[in-house]
Amino acid sequence: MSDAANSAPVVRLDNLRRSFTQGGVTIDVLRGVNLEIRPGEIVALLGPSGSGKSTMLQAVGLLEGGFEGLIEIAGINASALSGDARTTLRRDHLGFVYQFHHLLPDFNATENVVLPQMVAGRTAADAKARAEELLAALGLGHRLDHRPNQLSGGEQQRVAVARALANRPALVLADEPTGNLDEATADRVLEEFLKLVRGEGSAALIATHNERLALRMDRVVRLHEGVLV
Numbered sequence: 001m002s003d004a005a006n007s008a009p010v011v012r013l014d015n016l017r018r019s020f021t022q023g024g025v026t027i028d029v030l031r032g033v034n035l036e037i038r039p040g041e042i043v044a045l046l047g048p049s050g051s052g053k054s055t056m057l058q059a060v061g062l063l064e065g066g067f068e069g070l071i072e073i074a075g076i077n078a079s080a081l082s083g084d085a086r087t088t089l090r091r092d093h094l095g096f097v098y099q100f101h102h103l104l105p106d107f108n109a110t111e112n113v114v115l116p117q118m119v120a121g122r123t124a125a126d127a128k129a130r131a132e133e134l135l136a137a138l139g140l141g142h143r144l145d146h147r148p149n150q151l152s153g154g155e156q157q158r159v160a161v162a163r164a165l166a167n168r169p170a171l172v173l174a175d176e177p178t179g180n181l182d183e184a185t186a187d188r189v190l191e192e193f194l195k196l197v198r199g200e201g202s203a204a205l206i207a208t209h210n211e212r213l214a215l216r217m218d219r220v221v222r223l224h225e226g227v228l229v
């Protein structure tokens, strides 16, 4: 067995449930999701539109309340934590990539990757060196001073990838990370994303509609009628 298989999971979900009530109608979106992700493991989360992929990522990302069941991140029971402690747990262990990059428009590529590191307490010099290393690894060494609106869609997503990995998260959560790119660009960006995640030794949970891209990951799980199959 590999080292990864012997070590504690970076995330463990046990009987995760979430319902939404809207206009008197309740829908049970997650009906008892169980999942464990090992350190360094890259997992694709598939499921049709509306099956609850984003809802599940919000739970694991500790971004929303209203869930029942266990959410454990790096061995810590997140369900039992206060808001501040959840924020710290998120900052120390998780990185996020969304379909749309959510970069800060007034900051250049380097600064967008530096900022989360400064929030985590790293010195400006260390943060800058780390940002430049990640951006160079993603082929953006010549775009460090460009602001988001001076970058192509693929370049913007690469900056978002660098930002997500900046604090060396144990787990990267990605929601359709290449969903707004054309097929060829999506393929290239995903390839670089996976390579970097593997190189960094992070685990990842990546929601996608794309079966072909999912096959490039270590494991595929599917949301069907509120549970993972």
Ligand SMILES: Nc1ncnc2c1ncn2[C@@H]1O[C@H](COP(=O)(O)OP(=O)(O)OP(=O)(O)O)[C@@H](O)[C@H]1O
Pocket: 020, 021, 022, 027, 029, 047, 048, 049, 050, 051, 052, 053, 054, 055, 056
């Ligand atoms: N805040 C909310 N209030 C009410 N219903 C919600 C809320 N958030 C999500 N839902 C419902 O939960 C279901 C799952 O939504 P979710 O966004 O998780 O699906 P998804 O699998 O990510 O879909 P897509 O692939 O289209 O992004 C949908 O039917 C949606 O309408």
